[in-house]
Amino acid sequence: MTGTLATRAMQTILIRALRLYPPQTRAWGEAIVAESDSITEFTTAFSWTLGGLMVAFRAFFSNLIRRPAANNEPALLGPPPLPPPLPWKLALVCLAIAGALLLVPDLRQGLSITFSSWRSLFELSDDTALWEKIGLEAESKGDAAAMAFAAMRLGRDSARFNEAVRLAEHAVAKDPSLTWIYYGLTQHMDASRFHASPHPELTQRLQEWDPKNTIPYIAEAEYIANVHVNDPQWRERRYINLYTPVSQEDLARLRWLALMDRAFAAPTYDEYSDRRLDLDLQVMQRLGVINPQRVFNDYFANFPIPNLRNLYEYATLRVAQGEEAERAGQWENAASEYWFVAQFGQRMRLAGKSDLEAIIARELQETSFKHLQPVLIKLGRAQEAQAVAYAAQLQHAEQEETRMHRVSEWQRLDTFSVANALIIHICAIVSEASVLLMAVVLVAFVLRRAPGFVRFCLTYVPLLLLISCIGLLAAYHPYAEFYRSFLADHSAWDYESVVNFLMLSDVSQLRNDTITPVNFWWAIIAAAGAIAIWLASKTVWRTMRQQHD
């Protein structure tokens, strides 16, 4: 390969590739390099270099899996040099540090989360048996909190809804302050037989227990609206002549209107999410069944939010009534309708826990303020009208800010969170693979098989295990810190941090994206598995052919 720059570069590559040869076959690599000096054509030199590299890699990998007997073959040049001593001390130090790191709870938690997220791709985690056991034990001990906890969990399973209601009633009988759990049960209407449930009295009891709260009325109103969702005349049934015979649908509409009136007029808006989280964390910690997946995935996957379409529909109805009053010149009535909606929006915005509720609440306020301002002017309340106009502008600006905030939030989640989750997953895979490899190596070492493989693994795998453990610990530490702070004071949680956690642990459940950290690594594992199968089949084929020859 004398002459051109390209051919010299290829010769350099072949010389570099000499490092891949084990000492006993290195001379063959030198022979290929020596021959390359006679090649002048570029294409020939390229092909020669490619072949030389293949030989080098083949020698490298053959040496890894070679049995001791194979090393007794005559070497090309003199006696084979002694292999370098194994770095036992380094391996032991790495293993000791990695072992110590595995005792750190954060690291074990990170491993557990990634492992269960891979497992959930094949088998959805089902804790029903655990909740049933907790429910039974709580009943026998008279533990109202644990009964309420189990009832809310079992209520999501339609097959166990009646059992959940029985447990809930038992819990409330023991401790009436737990009556709010009935709302938890009504929130699982879609996933249960609540539509045809023989327990419509649950929402009635909730209303009696908490009459000043919007939520108990909304719970029943939503149930009625859901039942009549396919009634084409549902929205027209508000013009009902009570002096003529009315249908069941008309009565349902009247009941819905009455409930929504009370819901919008109620002075408080409380979805019981704080009480629910308190109960969940307290019971799970007390019973020792707490883990991040149960805290975040389970809780936020079933976050209680009222049916916002239902609220919006009723608010639109009240605004329309205000417009009718305006057309009739009844300005006070119109103002009263608009204020009614605006005040409900304010309560919902202040007490609602989700961004979605805040967005709907602001929209209700903005709409009602826009209608209210000209009415107030007509009523001669100019200063009030000015304040309302300013409030409408403020709502609009806040709404835009919230929307932008959500967009940037998801951009951050789609980039930084995914990247960090990938790092955690790769570190977890590497550390778990390293532990498995170490086990295989120890077996091979005891059986005195594949010394090259054992030497290679003992040299590099402890180091790999240590690096992956440190990487996992460093990357997972912020998540563990957030989890700890959440357990210490859950009132300060923020949506982004929680979704960040969900991105790591169960993103496929949260978003419908194809590429998730979990799926990505499964794709890599599948590719590696396919390569391994291909290599194994090739080896088997060769062995069979050798035997045949």
Add this chain to the structure above:
Amino acid sequence: MKPVRSSPQTRLLIASLLNRPAEWRYGYDLSRETGLKSGTLYPILMRLAEKSLLETRWEEPSGDGRPPRHLYRLTGLGQRWARAEAPQTRPSRALKPAYGDRQ
């Protein structure tokens, strides 16, 4: 000692070596003569050498700055084995040079 796997490429190579059994041959020349690429040729040469069917030595330094090349020829045992294997060689393959034209 396990017998060397007699693949078509191996038979091609030993046929080439058997043409001039007493002569020391270079790897590149063998490659051109047999049409085998370096990635195929050298593993076969290594296997033959391991089984003592091929003897190898380094060329004496020429003094013109070129590195000494590696030389190969069949051992007595290799020649006997090659004569038994060579008749199975398909001549058509040997006519395709791997690197450049045949000299």
